Amino acid sequence: MVGASLAGLSAARSLRKQGYDGRLVVIGDEPHRPYDRPPLSKEFLAGEVGEADLVLETDGEDLRAEWLLGTRATGLDARERAVRLADGREIRADGFVIATGAAARRLPGSDGLAGVHVLRTLDDALALRDELARGGRLVVIGGGFIGAEVASTAYALGLDVTVIEAAPTPLAGPLGADMGTIVSGLHTDHGVRLLCGVGVKGLSGESRVDAVLLEDGRTIPADIVVVGVGARPCVEWLEGSGVTLDNGVKCGADGRSSLAGVVAVGDCANWYDPRAGAHRRVEHWTGALERPAVAVATLLAGGAVESGVPRPPYFWSDQYGVKIQFAGHSVGADSVTIEEGAADDRNVLAVYRRAGEPVAVLGMNQPRLFTRWRKQLAAATS
Numbered sequence: 001m002v003g004a005s006l007a008g009l010s011a012a013r014s015l016r017k018q019g020y021d022g023r024l025v026v027i028g029d030e031p032h033r034p035y036d037r038p039p040l041s042k043e044f045l046a047g048e049v050g051e052a053d054l055v056l057e058t059d060g061e062d063l064r065a066e067w068l069l070g071t072r073a074t075g076l077d078a079r080e081r082a083v084r085l086a087d088g089r090e091i092r093a094d095g096f097v098i099a100t101g102a103a104a105r106r107l108p109g110s111d112g113l114a115g116v117h118v119l120r121t122l123d124d125a126l127a128l129r130d131e132l133a134r135g136g137r138l139v140v141i142g143g144g145f146i147g148a149e150v151a152s153t154a155y156a157l158g159l160d161v162t163v164i165e166a167a168p169t170p171l172a173g174p175l176g177a178d179m180g181t182i183v184s185g186l187h188t189d190h191g192v193r194l195l196c197g198v199g200v201k202g203l204s205g206e207s208r209v210d211a212v213l214l215e216d217g218r219t220i221p222a223d224i225v226v227v228g229v230g231a232r233p234c235v236e237w238l239e240g241s242g243v244t245l246d247n248g249v250k251c252g253a254d255g256r257s258s259l260a261g262v263v264a265v266g267d268c269a270n271w272y273d274p275r276a277g278a279h280r281r282v283e284h285w286t287g288a289l290e291r292p293a294v295a296v297a298t299l300l301a302g303g304a305v306e307s308g309v310p311r312p313p314y315f316w317s318d319q320y321g322v323k324i325q326f327a328g329h330s331v332g333a334d335s336v337t338i339e340e341g342a343a344d345d346r347n348v349l350a351v352y353r354r355a356g357e358p359v360a361v362l363g364m365n366q367p368r369l370f371t372r373w374r375k376q377l378a379a380a381t382s
Contacts, residue, residue: 001065002073002083003099004028005037006285007266009056011097011292012063018296024065025091027083029100031070032122033057038285040125041149042318046156047129051122073100076241078259095261095299097292098238098249102231102267102283107141107203114208116225119146128226132157136223139163139212141200143170143184145317147228152319155192162193162220164200164212176330179350179362182343186320189346195220231283233268246270248281253310255295260302263295271310276329284315311378312360322346323367327374328360340369349373 001008004026012026035054043049068085075084082090104118117128128150132138138154140147143165151161163170171180187194199215203225212220233248242259244250249257249264253272257264264270266288270281291310314327330336333352340349341364349369352360358377363370 001026001097001099003097003101003266003268004030004067004069005034005099005101005266005288006056007101007269007288007292008097008099009034010289011099011265011296012065014293014296015300016063018293018300020296020300023093024063025093026065026067027071027073027085027091028067028069029072030121030123033067033069035122037120040122041119041146042153044125045119045129045132045150045153047133054122073237076238076243076262078242081261096263097295097299098235098243098257098262098264098268099266099288099292100234100237100268102233104227104231105229107200107227107229109202110209110225110227113203113205115205115223116203116209116227118227119150120231128224131224132159135159137162137221138224138226139220139222140226140228141212142228142230143167143187143194143196144228144230145171145174145315147226148184148187148319149317150226150228151187151192152190155190155320159224162195162222163187164198164214164220165194165196166199168197170194170196174326174330175362176333176336176352178336179330182346182348183319183324183362183364186322186346190320231267233270233281235268246279250279251295254298255291256298261299263299265292265295273310275312276332280313280329282313284313286311286314312374314374322365323363325363325367325370325374326360327370328352328358328377330360333359340366 034056072086073083074086082092104120110116137160140151140163143163151163154161169177169180170184201213201215203209204211209225244258248268248270251264251271255263267283270279273280312328317324330352333354336352338348338350341347347365349366350362361373
């Protein structure tokens with residue numbers, strides 16, 4: 001098992017649940033036991049919960065695993081059936097689960113400049129939390145969900161917040177332009193400046209950042225900068241291994257890679273989606289929780305199982321006191337209609353359709369109705 005976050009833990013649990021009682025080694029490059037990432041940009045960053053509240057393992061849980069933490073995998077030798085580690089060790093195995101996740105993309109030229117942060121790991125969150133506690137002017141580069149959640153948290157902490165988004169509409173990728181406009185309107189509702197359609201030229205400051213320089217010539221003063229411009233799958237260590245890489249580990253609908261005895265799960269896995277007829281890399285908590293069971297079944301059976309159709313991806317976000325939930329894929333939808341609530345109130349249930357059939361659903365403070373639609377969506381696409 002290479003990867004010790006939620007997807008790796010879920011795979012380890014599935015192995016034991018499905019009857020595997022042999023040696024189980026879990027390798028993780030972070031020094032921490034598995035922890036929950038979603039609170040990092042919200043409750044943990046706000047200081048409302050501590051590290052103990054992030055623990056994913058239950059009290060008394062014993063997977064009879066060997067945990068090799070704080071060490072990075074550097075290669076996979078298919079012939080020797082071994083994972084090479086940065087400390088020189090080799091771990092041999094009959095089967096491998098790749099769950100190495102993704103790493104936050106950084107802004108070129110920002111290395112070594114104090115006050116510039118990304119948010120992906122517990123250590124990232126600890127460093128950013130300490131800075132936010134001092135207050136000041138925060139600039140968030142990137143108007144996606146992580147950037148929006150950080151902006152919301154910082155606003156609640158009393159910071160002066162500006163969000164910069166290169167695209168004309170934040171969240172247009174996952175939600176489409178119309179709904180992206182409605183959801184991102186939460187920023188302006190709360191007095192957070194939202195600058196769209198402009199790129200970042202660079203940062204200024206000698207030892208510490210003092211401003212963000214925009215492509216249109218403007219300068220935005222900043223005491224703290226958070227870069228939230230997406231993530232890249234951590235699969236470079238697999239180059240030359242025989243595992244096909246394409247925006248992550250290219251997998252079948254069952255998590256099977258191109259190399260026998262190797263499956264991939266979580267943010268690094270680019271699974272085939274039978275509904276879309278294409279591969280999709282899903283960076284969501286529910287995918288990391290649910291899909292490992294399928295991949296493990298495939299691994300244990302040597303691929304001789306029916307993969308079925310994965311459930312539509314689901315994710316949620318909490319911003320400015322509003323619960324945002326989304327299931328399905330907006331790409332390919334030819335219409336979106338608000339079925340309940342009002343856009344101006346940021347209280348809506350919207351359904352995306354293709355040729356009249358629902359393919360995705362968005363809820364803002366509509367948990368009960370959203371859950372009903374999510375179930376209908378799963379039933380319709382199974």
